[in-house]
Amino acid sequence: MSDVLVTMEGIEKSFPGVHALSQCQFELRKGEVHALVGENGAGKSTMMKVLAGVYTKDSGRVIYKGKEVDIHTPRAAQLLGISMIHQELNLMPHLTVAQNIFIGREPRQSVKFVLDDKAINDNTQQLLDMLHLKIDPRTKVADLTVAKQQMVEIAKALSFNSEVLIMDEPTAALTEAEIDELFRIIRRLREQGVGTVYITHRLEELFMISDRVTVMRDGQYVGTVNTTETNRDEIIRMMVGRTIYEAAPDIPQNGQQDKLLEVKNLNRGRVLKDINFYLKRGEILGFAGLMGAGRTEVARAIFGADPIDSGEIYIQGKKVHIKSPSDAVRYGIGYLSEDRKRYGLTLGMDVEANVVLAAFKKFLGFLGVVNNSRTRMTADEFVRTLSIKTPSLKQKVKNLSGGNQQKLVVAKWLIADTDILIFDEPTRGIDVGAKSEIYKLLNDLAHQGKAIIMISSELPEILRMSHRIIVMCEGRITGELSSAEATQEKIMKYATERGGIIQADDAPVPAAYSEVGNV
Amino acid sequence: MDISVATPKALPRSLFRSDATQRILAFTALIVLIVVFSLASPNFLQFNNIIGILLATAVNGVLALGVTFVIITGGIDLSIGTVMTFSAVMTGVFITFWQLPIPVGLIGGIATGAFAGFINGVVIAKMKIPPFIATLGMMYVAKGLSLVISNLKPIYFNDTPEFRQIVMGSALGSIFPQAQVLQIPNAVLFLFGAALIASFILGRTILGRYTFALGSNEEATRLSGVNVARWKIAVYALGGTFAGLGGVMMASRLNSAQPALGQGYELDAIAAVVIGGTSLSGGEGTIMGTIIGAFVMSVLVNGLRILSVPQEWQTVVTGAIVILAVYLDILRRRKS
Structure with a gap:
């Protein structure tokens, strides 16, 4: 037992609206690479952030080298020899x-x-x-x-000189060669006795690098297995546990062929290059790609949130000039940001106020007085049709779960009469159970004739939901796949197809920081 | 292929990287201003006028040095103008009312500024009040205290004639009485001395390093185990220290502490910092740029006065220059 570095047991952690970890456990030995897997929102990162002192656990025990420790700050963790490399670079x-x-x-x-x-x-x-x-x-x-x-x-x-190294999705933005380099480094660390926690959702990687695998699901511990004694199917079974997703969508090829939105030769600085695509009524168009591929930038450009250098946008065949989000809303485009808490909702206000906010003008009566009974009726109607779970219309939005918050944003845009809805990472940070409801909602909206762009980093989500898939890499569209021909492998191939010649003399913009600079 | 498009774009980017652009621009503007004013009026390059410009830059420059640190962290300090006055008043209290030795009075005055800055830092870092509001509050507190303590009247240093010599005397001039060029008041030496110290702190010390780190990515700095609150307090205390020095210099120059003075100085200082290329969004900035910025401000005001432009219009021009400087900063940022 002396080679056990870290034991975590009975770990509990709640955030407002989400029970993130419930009775979780984890063990790390000296000189092992321990993969921590699970779907998005399973609680992997939260668990490790507790170990690294970023979050403080609500209850449970952390035993490090035989002694119970209480780690409250990242510095305290580092001094003990526990370092974490976060998914978003710090x-x-x-x-x-x-x-x-x-x-x-x-x-x-x-x-x-x-x-x-x-x-x-x-x-x-x-x-x-x-x-x-x-x-x-x-x-x-x-x-x-x-x-x-x-x-x-x-x-x-x-x-x-860390003895415990935690890596959260380290390969998300790396090429094959860079991943090999990373694995070489991890193996050397293993020889030196460092315990490495490797958080990932790429199953092929864990078989290449890990000694043991711990699976988490919905904030709970599922099990730990030796990598040599397991296989892909077993791990997937542990990860999924139950059938969460509906079967592949019935793709409504209902003859609606009119292009609701068409984008031609869109360029924006070094971020977007020659973007061409169209979107049909009743269609869900998936946008896949790695972090920083430019998907969100496409959405923001269409929505008028960022200025474009050149390019044309057509709505129902008519050329339009979208210079600001308010122009976009007038043309019936709604954008549901990946960061709902910051851009999509006013968290301190109640459900009713949030639902009607985007279309406030509709509820104004004589002399600009708000017609309260009409806002209440409308809010009530949407809460019911979208089955938003809330104790009352007067509930503060910050007390709702992530899934219900997302539905609220949808309701907001529906009231504003939008035909084109752009969903940016619609299920990020949402409990797994609530995801399927969001998927159902997307399907329903498409059936009703809305045109939907869905940006997602989760390949299974893209594959299950999209009628057509556009793949981006470093600001370009590198491929388009129909739902019939699309596979994870094909998407990944396009998503890593870098520009070649351009790279040689023109280093790519570090996307993570070009954003920071603009604040 | 696209290579023809990419190459010309890549070139200027590497040439005009980081904060150097605006510093060069500010320096060019300073030269252009000097050339234009000296052509427009023969009086501009007169020795006495140059001394006047240097004196006018001294206090504002010292205040701007402190503000540079605060702005690099991504914060702002609106209180330095009235903290300067508060420090001057306290210097008067120490030297004239309590008749303490002059060096003690000087240190006491500077310490007053440092203390006010420290309080700013605590309010911002510990009570989590946004810098704009926290220092706005301090601006009024310091202003009120100055008026209360001085009983609304200026405090004169008539019993201690040496006090005025601290800033207005000429140490260089007394060493080299023959050289007319060296008859420059000590205030100028204070400015350049303070700038050297500030430059050293910013570039070579741990405090300078964390000043940049805080402005670049505060969360990452925190996650790296840096005690963010402590260093933020240190930065605001440093800003207050420079305001204290400015207050002592102001008192010495006027041979009195004027309790009603001070408000508006913070904006001149912030303007100098921004003109010098320090980004209001934090993470970049230089002391050299701030000094250039301070000179741009004072040369502009001086030149307009020599050309008999009414003071009201000088103020309008100053405001327009500040907006232009911030706009250039935004343009530069948008490009990258």
């Missing part, structure tokens, strides 16, 4: 690679207040050499590709 884009790696524990000169930049750069160079990374410690992080930024994060975690 770097300071304006600082150099070396400055990022040594943030919080910079080597000082004899005067304690003064930095020793030479030592910072030299130590970083050594660290990078050890990992065989060709990065100059003095480069600003904003000037690196996303993959290189990830490598910097790994170097940073290793520089702590």
Whole structure:
């Protein structure tokens, strides 16, 4: 038993509206790669954030090297030797690679207040050499590709002499070659006795790299198995547990062939290049791709949220100029942001107020007075038709679950008479059970003749829901697949089809940070 | 293929990277202003006028140094103008009312500013009140305290004539009495001395590093185990320290602490910082840029006065320049 590094048991964690972890357990041994798998929203990241001190557990025990510990801050975790590389990169884009790696524990000169930049750069160079990374410690992080930024994060975690290294979906934005490089590093760490937790939902990877696999589902522990004694099917069975999704959608090829929306030669800086596609009435068009592929940017460009450099947008065959979201709404386009809490809802207000907010004008009577009985009737009607679960119309929206919040956003746009609905990651952060309801809602809307664009990073979701799939990579459309021909493999092939020649002399924009810069 | 499109785009991007652009622009603007004003009026390049510009830049420049740190963290400090006055009043209290030795009075004045900044930092970092509101509150608190303590009247330093010499005397001039060029008041030395210290702190010390880190990505800084609250407090305290120094310099220059003065100085300082290329969204900025920005402001005001432009119009022009500087910052940001 002496080789057990970490034992977590009876872990409980709740967020407002979501019971994220319930009686969860996990064990990590010295020198093992322990894969943690489960669908999105299963609680993998939350569990590990408890270990890394990002979240504080509600109850349960964490035992580290034989002693019970209470980890309240990331710093406390790091000092114990527990480092986590987060899914969303945590770097300071304006600082150099070396400055990022040594943030919080910079080597000082004899005067304690003064930095020793030479030592910072030299130590970083050594660290990078050890990992065989060709990065100059003095480069600003904003000037690196996303993959290189990830490598910097790994170097940073290793520089702590960590005994526990947690990686949350480290390969999401990496190419094959970069993944091989990452695995090489992980294997070397394993030889040195580091315990690695590898969070992923790519099953093929865990068979390449892991020793044991723990499966989580709906915030609960399902089981732990040795990788050599299991197979893909068993793990999928553990992950899914029950049939959550409906069968593939009955695709309504109901003869509605008119193109409701058509986009021609859309360009925006380095983010979008030559985007061409159309959307038919009654159709669900899936947009697949890796993080930073430009899918959200397409949506924002159509919706008028970002200015475009060139390109034409046609609605029902008529050329339109959309310069702002209010133009887009007038043309019947609704955009449901991936971050509903920030852009989609006013959380502090009640259900009724949120539902009618986008179409407030409709409820104004004489002299601009709000007709309260009409707002109540309308809100009530939509809450029932979309089966939004809420104790009353006066319930504050922040107290609803993620799934019901999402439905509320849908209701909002339906009242505003939109024909084209763009869903950006519609099921992100939603309990698994509620997902199928969102899927049903999307199908119903398509049946009613709405045209839907669904941006999703979950391939099973894309495959199950879409009539047609457009795949993007680095700001370009690299492929289009019909639902009949689409497979996960084909989508991934297109999603990693990079620009080739353009890459050689023009480093790609690190998407994660070009956003930050615009704030 | 697209290569012909991509290459010309890539070139200017690497040339005009980061905050260097606006610094070069501000510097060019400064040169252009100097050339235009010296052509327009023979008085502009007179020795006395240059001394006047330097003196006018000294206090605003010192205030702007502190604000540079605060703005790089992505924050703002609206209180430095009245904190400057508060520090001046306290210096008067120490030296004139209590008759403490001048060095003690100086340190006390600077410490007053540091303390006000520290309180700003605590309110922002611990009570989580947005910097705009927290420092707006401090702006009024400091203004009110100055009026209460001074009983609405200026405090003069008539018993201590040496006090005025601190800023208005010329150390260089007394060492080299022959050299007319070196007869410059100490205030200018204070400005450049403070700028060197600020530059060292920003570029070479741990506080400077965290100033950038906070403005670049505060959450990532927190997750890296940095005590974000503590360093934020330190940054605002540093801003207050520079305001305290500005207050002492102001008192020395006027030979009095004027309790009604001060409001509006914070905006001049913020303007200097922004003109110098420090981004209002945080993460980038330089001391050199701020000094250039402070000179752009004072040269502009001085030149317009020499050309007999009424003061009301000088204010209008200053405001327009600030908006232009922020707009350039936004344009630069949008491009990348």
